[in-house]
Amino acid sequence: MAKAILYDATKCTGCRGCQVACKNWNGLEAVETYNWGSYENPKDLSTQTWLKMRFIEKGGTETDNMRWLFARQSCMHCTDAACVKVCPTGALHIRTDGFVALDKDKCTNCGYCVEFCPFSIPRLDASLISGIGDKATKCTACTTAGLNRIDNGYQPACVNTCPTGALTFGDRETLLSAAQDKVAALKSNSHPNAYLYGENEVGGTHVLYILDDTPKAYGLIEDPKVPAAATAWQDIIKPLGYGIVGVVGLGLILNIMVARARIISREEK
Numbered sequence: 001m002a003k004a005i006l007y008d009a010t011k012c013t014g015c016r017g018c019q020v021a022c023k024n025w026n027g028l029e030a031v032e033t034y035n036w037g038s039y040e041n042p043k044d045l046s047t048q049t050w051l052k053m054r055f056i057e058k059g060g061t062e063t064d065n066m067r068w069l070f071a072r073q074s075c076m077h078c079t080d081a082a083c084v085k086v087c088p089t090g091a092l093h094i095r096t097d098g099f100v101a102l103d104k105d106k107c108t109n110c111g112y113c114v115e116f117c118p119f120s121i122p123r124l125d126a127s128l129i130s131g132i133g134d135k136a137t138k139c140t141a142c143t144t145a146g147l148n149r150i151d152n153g154y155q156p157a158c159v160n161t162c163p164t165g166a167l168t169f170g171d172r173e174t175l176l177s178a179a180q181d182k183v184a185a186l187k188s189n190s191h192p193n194a195y196l197y198g199e200n201e202v203g204g205t206h207v208l209y210i211l212d213d214t215p216k217a218y219g220l221i222e223d224p225k226v227p228a229a230a231t232a233w234q235d236i237i238k239p240l241g242y243g244i245v246g247v248v249g250l251g252l253i254l255n256i257m258v259a260r261a262r263i264i265s266r267e268e269k
C-alpha cells in the first residue's frame with residue numbers, strides 16, 4: 001500500500017528536531033554553519049544534510065507583525081520521479097510503497113539525478129569529479145540498507161522525533177484525506193490561499209505539505225515539471241541503449257558459436 005509523510009506547516013515550530021534526527025539516524029556529519037543573513041542553517045542541502053528546514057521571515061516592520069513560515073526541504077518522493085527515469089543503473093528506484101530508494105552500491109556518480117530533479121534535491125560530492133568521494137545522496141525515507149526503519153515497522157526518524165505532531169507517517173490515502181479536510185478548514189478560516197502541496201504535483205508525491213499560504217510564499221516550486229528530456233531518456237534512449245547492448249551481446253554469442261563450429265569442423269578434417 002502507498003505510504004507517505006505528511007508535513008503540516010501550521011504545526012511546525014522550526015525546532016529542527018527532524019533535521020537533527022535525520023543526521024543522527026543516517027550517520028551524517030555535522031557541517032560548518034555561519035550567519036548568512038538567515039536563521040536557517042546550514043545554507044543548503046549537501047551530501048551530509050538530506051533534510052533541512054527553511055525559515056522564511058514575513059513582515060516584521062513597524063506596521064506588519066513578524067511571522068515565520070517554516071518549510072521542509074528534502075526529497076518529495078515523486079510518483080513521476082525524474083531521478084528514477086534518468087538513473088542508468090537502477091540505483092534510484094521506486095518501492096512498492098511509493099518511496100524513492102537509493103542503492104549506493106549501484107550508483108556510478110554520473111550525476112544525472114542531480115541535473116534532472118525538478119526540486120534540486122540529490123547532491124554529489126564535488127570531489128567526485130576526480131572520481132573520489134561520496135555517491136549520489138538524498139533522503140531515502142529511512143529505507144537505506146542497514147538503516148531501514150520502514151521495513152522493520154518503524155516510522156521515519158524525522159517523523160518519530162517531531163515534538164509538535166507536524167510530521168505524520170501512514171497510508172497515503174488516509175493522510176491525503178486528512179490533509180484535504182485541514183486545508184478546507186484553513187481556507188474557510190481566514191487562509192484563502194491554503195494549499196495541499198504534493199497532492200497532484202509530478203504525479204502526486206509521497207511527501208505532502210499542508211500550507212496556510214501559497215507554495216510560493218513558502219519558497220516551494222510552483223507547478224514543478226518533470227523535464228521532457230527525462231521522459232525521453234526513459235522512453236527512448238534507455239531502451240535503445242538496452243537494444244544496443246542486446247545486439248552487441250547477441251553478436252558476441254554468434255561470434256563464439258561460429259568460431260566454435262569452425263574449430264570443430266577443422267578438428268574433424
Ligand code: SF4
Nearest residue numbers: 075076078082083117
Ligand atoms: S524530489 Fe527529486 S530526488 Fe526526490 S523523488 Fe522527486 S525527482 Fe527524485
Ligand code: SF4
Nearest residue numbers: 012013015016018162
Ligand atoms: S521536528 Fe517537527 S516542529 Fe521541529 S522543525 Fe521538524 S517538522 Fe517542525
